[in-house]
Amino acid sequence: MGLTQDEILTRLRENDPEKLAELYRRADAVRAGHVGEEVHLRGLIEFSNICQRSCTYCGLRRENRMLPRYQMSAEEIIAGAGEARARGYGTVVLQSGEDLNMSATWLGDVVRWIKERYGLAVTLSVGERPVEDYRLWRECGADRYLLKSETSDAELLGDLHPPRRSGLPIRPELLGILRDLGYEIGGGVMVGLPGQSVASLARDLELFAELDLDMIGIGPYIPHPGTPLGEAISAAGGGAAGEAPRSDDQAPNSVSMTLKMLSLARLACPEANIPATTALATAQDGGQLLGLKCGANVIMPNLTPRMYRERYEIYPSPWRAEGADGHSAILAAISEAGRAVGQGPGGRRRG
Numbered sequence: 001m002g003l004t005q006d007e008i009l010t011r012l013r014e015n016d017p018e019k020l021a022e023l024y025r026r027a028d029a030v031r032a033g034h035v036g037e038e039v040h041l042r043g044l045i046e047f048s049n050i051c052q053r054s055c056t057y058c059g060l061r062r063e064n065r066m067l068p069r070y071q072m073s074a075e076e077i078i079a080g081a082g083e084a085r086a087r088g089y090g091t092v093v094l095q096s097g098e099d100l101n102m103s104a105t106w107l108g109d110v111v112r113w114i115k116e117r118y119g120l121a122v123t124l125s126v127g128e129r130p131v132e133d134y135r136l137w138r139e140c141g142a143d144r145y146l147l148k149s150e151t152s153d154a155e156l157l158g159d160l161h162p163p164r165r166s167g168l169p170i171r172p173e174l175l176g177i178l179r180d181l182g183y184e185i186g187g188g189v190m191v192g193l194p195g196q197s198v199a200s201l202a203r204d205l206e207l208f209a210e211l212d213l214d215m216i217g218i219g220p221y222i223p224h225p226g227t228p229l230g231e232a233i234s235a236a237g238g239g240a241a242g243e244a245p246r247s248d249d250q251a252p253n254s255v256s257m258t259l260k261m262l263s264l265a266r267l268a269c270p271e272a273n274i275p276a277t278t279a280l281a282t283a284q285d286g287g288q289l290l291g292l293k294c295g296a297n298v299i300m301p302n303l304t305p306r307m308y309r310e311r312y313e314i315y316p317s318p319w320r321a322e323g324a325d326g327h328s329a330i331l332a333a334i335s336e337a338g339r340a341v342g343q344g345p346g347g348r349r350r351g
C-alpha cells in the first residue's frame with residue numbers, strides 16, 4: 001500500500017477530521033481505480049445457528065442456552081437462492097455456526113443445486129472444517145470461502161476464540177489451503193475487541209496484504225449481553241459500541257476506528273472485494289453509506305427468512321428484531337453514494 005507500519009499506526013491513531021477525510025478520499029480513489037463504481041450485492045442466507053464453538057464474543061456460542069437453535073432445510077436455502085436470483089444478485093453467501101454434525105455432502109448437494117438452478121456464485125462461511133470438506137464443496141461448485149481470523153493477536157485470539165483442538169491449522173493457514181483448492185478467499189477482523197490494541201490492528205492490515213485476500217470483512221465488535229465478553233463489559237459499566245474497556249493502546253469499537261481500518265484495508269489490498277458490513281450499519285444509522293465512501297464496494301443484504309432471522313443473533317441488532325432485510329435502504333445508500341448496483345458474480349478482478 002506504500003505505507004509503512006509506522007504510517008499505518010499514525011493513521012489509525014489520527015483523530016483530526018481533515019486528515020481522516022484525506023485518508024477516506026484516498027481509499028475511495030483507490031477503490032474507484034481498482035474495482036470501479038459497481039457495488040456488488042451478495043444475498044446472505046444464515047442457514048443455521050447451531051454452533052459447537054465457545055467464542056466469548058459471539059451470541060451463537062454453544063453455551064448460550066437462551067438462544068433457540070434452527071437449521072434451515074435444503075429447500076428453504078434453495079428458495080433463498082431463488083430470491084437472490086430474482087432480485088438480480090450475482091452471489092449467494094451461505095453462512096452458519098460451526099457445526100461438525102452438519103453433513104458435508106448435504107451442504108455440497110445444496111451448493112450443486114444452487115449452481116445448476118440459478119448459476120449464482122456461491123460463497124461459503126461455515127467455519128473451520130476438515131480439508132476434505134473444503135475440497136468436496138469446491139468440487140460441487142463453491143466459488144469463495146469466508147473465514148475471518150478476527151484478530152492477528154494470537155494470545156488474544158486464544159482467549160476469545162478457544163481452539164477446537166490444539167494442533168489444527170489456524171485460520172490464516174486454512175485460508176492458504178482454501179486458496180490452493182481454488183477458492184477466492186475472504187478474511188477479516190472485528191474492531192475494538194476488549195484487549196485488542198491499535199498496534200495489533202496495524203498487524204491485521206499487514207496480514208491481509210500477505211495473504212493477498214480476495215475479500216475482507218471488517219466490522220466493529222458489538223457486545224452481546226449473553227456472552228462472557230459482553231457480560232464483562234456490562235459489569236465494567238460499558239455496553240454500547242464505543243464504550244469497551246480501554247488499556248493504553250486499546251482499540252475502540254467505534255465507527256470511526258472501523259472506517260479507518262476499512263480505508264487502510266483498501267489501500268493494502270486495492271483489488272479486494274470489501275463489504276460495508278451489517279455490523280457497521282448496526283453501530284450507526286447510515287453506516288453502510290459511510291463504508292461505501294471509505295473504500296467498500298460490496299453489501300450483503302440479508303435473505304434469511306424472517307422466522308429465523310432473529311435467532312441468528314451473533315450480536316443484538318434492531319434490524320434482526322424487525323426482520324427487515326434493508327434492501328431498499330441499501331439501494332438508496334448505493335444511489336446516494338453515486339454508485340451503481342453491480343451486475344454478474346462480481347469476483348475479484350486482477351489488474
Ligand code: SAM
Nearest residue numbers: 057058096097098125126127148221222314315
Ligand atoms: N461460523 C463461521 C465462522 O466462525 O467463520 C461463520 C459465522 S460467524 C458467527 C460470522 C462472524 O460474526 C465472525 O467471523 C465474527 O467476525 C462475527 N461476530 C461474531 N460475534 C460478533 C460480535 N459480537 N460483534 C461483531 N461481530 C461478531
